[in-house]
Amino acid sequence: MTAKLHGAVVRWFATEARDLPWRDPRCSPWGVLVSEVMLQQTPVVRVLPVWREWMERWPRAADLAAESPGEAVRAWGRLGYPRRALRLHAAATVIATEHDGELPDSEDGLLALPGVGGYTAAAVAAFAFGRRASVVDTNIRRVHARLVSGDALPAPALTAAERRLAEALLPDDDATSVRWNAGVMELGALICTARSPKCSMCPVADECAWRAAGEPPPSYVPKGQAWHGTDRQVRGAIMAVLRGASRPVPRVVLDGLATAEPVTAEPVTALTEGSATSPELARLHALAPAPEQLERCIAGLLADGLAVELTGGLALPH
């Protein structure tokens, strides 16, 4: 019953898939893992250049493990959620020291790595090792919701029913299951998008339960992600300062930025000479965080290991 869907999606994927470097058969499992972690909540177009830099600089897990975690965070750049860089570095260390430099090829083995959850473990097992694994990401969930369940959007959180459905739809043989996973994911990314899906270009539009039902609206309103004034925004601004700093950033500089006292570009430059570029400091200052928020954010970054306290000030971890 699902054979028709399998054929349609696999054929569509064969001709319409984007030519992404981590899909190259010559890409190593390590390269696939790096791509999957970078792609967690970050769009492909922004990952591409950073992934290339990482692969050139750290072609094997052991190469990254030999670096300091701070270098990983700095090379992560502005991909967002920098703790992912930290966990990727930790995963590289585990791979280098406990797995002789080779990635585990089973879902369970992958799942044990830092920063690797259910999605990433299944994705690497499938895309790097050709295993039959049930990959469930936001794209696949959305396609399943529309195509099979007739809903405009998947539930707010992954449900057991969705896992069962994904497993039930997964082709039996390894090779087809890999193409199905990749194809459904690509379909969700390019055609069956969250907003304004391109149904006229969909290879399985005729089988879509959501279309058959007259494209009913979502049964709930997704709540947006708060940003302005949040700790995340302040943490991000602090991290940008630390990434741009070639030496520890004195606490007095950071603390001074939280005050209402205007800070001119001149003294900022003088205080942080050689330790940070002024655009990053200016951005943090423009946020005008309350002293307690700034303190809370710094404490959070220290607790997360994204920053360390030195006598000279705050810096990326060594």
Add this chain to the structure above:
DNA sequence: CATCCGTGGCT
């Protein structure tokens, strides 16, 4: 299980 955690392109 809900919340927290960055960033910037797109509509």
Add this chain to the structure above:
DNA sequence: TAGCCAAGGAT
């Protein structure tokens, strides 16, 4: 333009 939202994971 202001929001929406993207190949999630950890707690």
